[in-house]
Amino acid sequence: MKKDIVRKERLSWDFVIQWTQSKNQDFEKDERGWRKGKTRTHTDDEKQLIKNTREELERSDDKLYIGPKAILKYLLENNNQDKQNKNTDSTKINLSFIKSVLKEFGLSKPHQKRKRGLSKYQNYPKQLISEIGSLILEIDFIQRFIKGQTKPVHFIAFSCKSLSLKQYRRISAQTNENVKEELKWFFDNFFIPDAVKMDNGLAFIGSNSAKKTN
16 A cells, blocks of 8 residues: 555655554645745745836847746846845746746746747748748758768759649759759749748858859
């Protein structure tokens, strides 16, 4: 019996033996010594401090981040100001407490599953590219190594999700000239899209010293 309790509840032997031998085994009685819902190590003033800090960061124009880590960093940097209130101690506040306070005040957002191809801080390309047009052409380089060869083989890939279209062309290297030449080939043989989606590689945007791709 005791062995099952230790294994299932992941408790220590000493605690299980002490509990099973105790005459007072009332499950419904709360003997923790503090009111349910009230933290043992933090005060209500510290909760309010976190709430006020979050709202202050949200109003600030020069603060890009307002999450738990940003709040903790702000509290530690401004610890001297908080010392005026004896009921608050910024040095004892940790991330888990900040997260629970934000959740309690309804200031935390539920975790969202990351969507492939979506940059959270730029809203790219879901909100940006989709507003440009419905026919979006995506291009990118592919590099493969063939057994027995020291140099890789280069390809350029074309993809249009709305048309379920994929095309691949072998190129000599990942250069600006090859990009322009292969785009011209695609436009002549398929269609001219509303926009072309590409990364910020030098072959696409041009180097600092060279002329930018048009």
